Amino acid sequence: MKKLLQEFSKGIFMENPTFRLALGLCPTLAVSTSVVNGLGMGVAATFVIVGSNVIISAIRNFIPGKIRIPCFIVIIATFVTIVELIMKAFLPALSNSLGIFVPLIVVNCIVLGRAEAFASRHGIVKSIFDGLGMGVGFTAALVIISAIREILGNGTIVGLMVARSFEPALLFILAPGALLVIGLLMGGINFLSEKK
Amino acid sequence: MLNNNLTVSPAPHIRSGMTTQKIMYIVICSLLPAGLAGVYIFGLSSLKVILISIIACVISEVIFLVLRNKDPKTILDGSAILTGLLLAYNLPPGVPFWIPVVGGVVSIMLGKQIFGGLGHNIFNPALVGRAFLQISWPVYMTTWKNPRWALDAVSTATPLAREGARSFTYMDLFLGNHGGCIGEVCIVLLLAGALILLFMKIISFHIPASFIGTVMLLVWIFGGNEFFQGDFLFHLLAGGLVLGAFFMATDYVTRPLTKKGKIIFGIGCGVLTVVIRLKGSYPEGVSYAILFMNAVVPLIDRHTKTKVYGAQTGKASPA
Numbered sequence: 083m084k085k086l087l088q089e090f091s092k093g094i095f096m097e098n099p100t101f102r103l104a105l106g107l108c109p110t111l112a113v114s115t116s117v118v119n120g121l122g123m124g125v126a127a128t129f130v131i132v133g134s135n136v137i138i139s140a141i142r143n144f145i146p147g148k149i150r151i152p153c154f155i156v157i158i159a160t161f162v163t164i165v166e167l168i169m170k171a172f173l174p175a176l177s178n179s180l181g182i183f184v185p186l187i188v189v190n191c192i193v194l195g196r197a198e199a200f201a202s203r204h205g206i207v208k209s210i211f212d213g214l215g216m217g218v219g220f221t222a223a224l225v226i227i228s229a230i231r232e233i234l235g236n237g238t239i240v241g242l243m244v245a246r247s248f249e250p251a252l253l254f255i256l257a258p259g260a261l262l263v264i265g266l267l268m269g270g271i272n273f274l275s276e277k278k
Numbered sequence: 279m280l281n282n283n284l285t286v287s288p289a290p291h292i293r294s295g296m297t298t299q300k301i302m303y304i305v306i307c308s309l310l311p312a313g314l315a316g317v318y319i320f321g322l323s324s325l326k327v328i329l330i331s332i333i334a335c336v337i338s339e340v341i342f343l344v345l346r347n348k349d350p351k352t353i354l355d356g357s358a359i360l361t362g363l364l365l366a367y368n369l370p371p372g373v374p375f376w377i378p379v380v381g382g383v384v385s386i387m388l389g390k391q392i393f394g395g396l397g398h399n400i401f402n403p404a405l406v407g408r409a410f411l412q413i414s415w416p417v418y419m420t421t422w423k424n425p426r427w428a429l430d431a432v433s434t435a436t437p438l439a440r441e442g443a444r445s446f447t448y449m450d451l452f453l454g455n456h457g458g459c460i461g462e463v464c465i466v467l468l469l470a471g472a473l474i475l476l477f478m479k480i481i482s483f484h485i486p487a488s489f490i491g492t493v494m495l496l497v498w499i500f501g502g503n504e505f506f507q508g509d510f511l512f513h514l515l516a517g518g519l520v521l522g523a524f525f526m527a528t529d530y531v532t533r534p535l536t537k538k539g540k541i542i543f544g545i546g547c548g549v550l551t552v553v554i555r556l557k558g559s560y561p562e563g564v565s566y567a568i569l570f571m572n573a574v575v576p577l578i579d580r581h582t583k584t585k586v587y588g589a590q591t592g593k594a595s596p597a
Binding site: 249251252253254256258262269 | 380388392410413414415416
C-alpha cells in the first residue's frame with residue numbers, strides 16, 4: 083500500500099509533469115487562462131491517463147515492441163474521443179472554450195510518456211495509481227497557473243471579481259503571461275527544492 | 279626600498295579610467311535635456327512620472343540585490359537610475375502613478391535581476407518594462423497629452439497613429455511640439471545628447487547610423503502610395519526612433535560586440551521597425567524591434583567573431 087501511495091504522490095510533487103518534467107506544456111500554455119478551463123482540461127487529461135494506463139498495462143504483454151507507439155496512440159485516442167463526446171454532450175460551454183485542445187490530448191506528452199515509461203512495464207493497480215498521481219499533479223499545476231493568470235489578467239477568480247479598483251494586466255491572459263507565470267513558478271519550485 | 283615601487287600585474291597595463299559608473303552617469307546627463315524639454319512641453323505631471331519610475335527602479339533594484347545576497351551598494355553604479363529614466367521616457371505623460379511603479383518593478387525584476395543582474399540581461403530592461411505595460415494596459419499607454427502650444431483641447435494621438443490627417447510641420451516634430459512619450463518628442467535635444475555620447479566615444483555610430491538609415495531608406499521606398507514616395511523625414515522625426523537608436527539599441531549589455539555585428543543589428547532593428555510601423559497593428563515598432571534583435575545578439579556575435587591572430591581556422595591544409 084505504501085508503494086502505491088508513493089506512485090501516486092510522485093506525480094504530484096517529485097515528478098510533477100508540468101513543473102518537474104516540463105511535459106505537456108502546449109495545452110498548459112493554451113488553456114490556463116481561467117480556472118474553469120484549467121480544471122476542465124486537468125480532469126479530462128486525468129481520465130485519459132488513467133484509462134489508457136489501465137488498458138495498456140493490461141495488454142502490455144501482447145503489444146509487439148516495434149509497433150507499440152501506434153498501439154498506444156490508438157488506445158489513447160479512444161479515451162480522448164470518449165472525453166470529447168461526453169464534454170460536448172454535457173459541458174458544451176467548456177468544450178467550446180477548450181476547443182481544439184481536447185482532441186489534442188491524444189498527442190499530449192504526459193499521456194504517451196506514462197504509457198511508454200510506466201504502464202507498459204508495470205501491473206494494472208500500480209498503473210492506476212501512477213496515472214491518478216500524474217493526472218492530479220497536472221490538474222494541480224494547471225489550477226495554480228490558471229488561478230494566477232485569471233486573477234492578474236482578468237481580475238477574477240473562477241468568474242468572481244477580486245477587487246473593484248484593480249485594473250487587470252492584459253498580458254497575463256495572453257501568451258507571454260503564460261510563459262512568464264510558468265517560468266517563474268518553475269524557478270521558484272527549483273529554488274525551494276534545492277534549499278531542502 | 280626600491281622594490282616597493284615595482285608591481286607585477288597581468289595585462290592590461292594602461293586603463294582608460296572609464297568605469298561603468300562613469301558611463302552610466304554620462305548617459306543619464308546626456309538624456310536629461312530631452313527629459314526637461316518633455317516636462318516643459320507636457321507639464322509637471324510628466325516630471326512626476328519620471329521621478330516615480332526612477333524611484334521604483336532604484337527601490338526594486340535594492341530589494342533584489344538584497345534578496346540575491348549581493349552588496350546593495352552596487353546600486354550606486356547608476357544602472358537602475360538609467361533604466362528608470364529610459365522607462366519614463368517611453369511612457370505617455372499622463373499615465374496614472376502606478377503605471378511607472380509596475381513598469382519599474384518589471385524592468386528590474388524580469389528585465390534584469392532574473393538573468394543575474396547588470397551585464398547578464400538579454401533584453402534591454404527599460405524596454406521589457408515598456409513592452410509589459412504596452413501589452414497589459416494598452417489604453418493608458420496610448421492616451422497622449424497635448425503639448426502646451428496646442429490649440430485644440432482634444433487629446434491627440436501620437437503622430438504616427440494618424441498619418442492620414444497630418445497637422446504637423448517638420449519643425450513641430452523636430453522641436454517636440456506634438457503628442458508622444460515624455461522623452462521621445464524633443465528630437466533636437468536628443469540629438470544634442472547623442473552627439474555628446476558620440477563625441478566622448480561612449481557609443482559608436484554603427485548601430486544608430488545603420489538603424490536610422492535602414493528605416494529611412496525602407497520608408498522612402500515602401501512608405502508612400504507608390505514606390506520611392508515615402509515620407510522618410512516624418513518617420514525619422516515622429517515616434518521613438520531617435521531615442522531608441524541612440525540610447526537604447528546601443529546599450530552595452532544587449533548589443534553585439536563587433537563593428538560588423540553592430541551594423542547587422544542596426545539593419546535588423548530598422549527592417550523590423552518599418553515592418554511593424556507600416557504593416558503591423560501597432561503604430562510604433564521601435565521598442566519591439568530592439569527587443570527582438572536583442573534576442574538574436576548571441577547569434578550575431580557568434581557569426582561575426584573576429585579572427586584570433588595566428589589561429590588556424592577550419593581544416594588545417596595538408597602540407
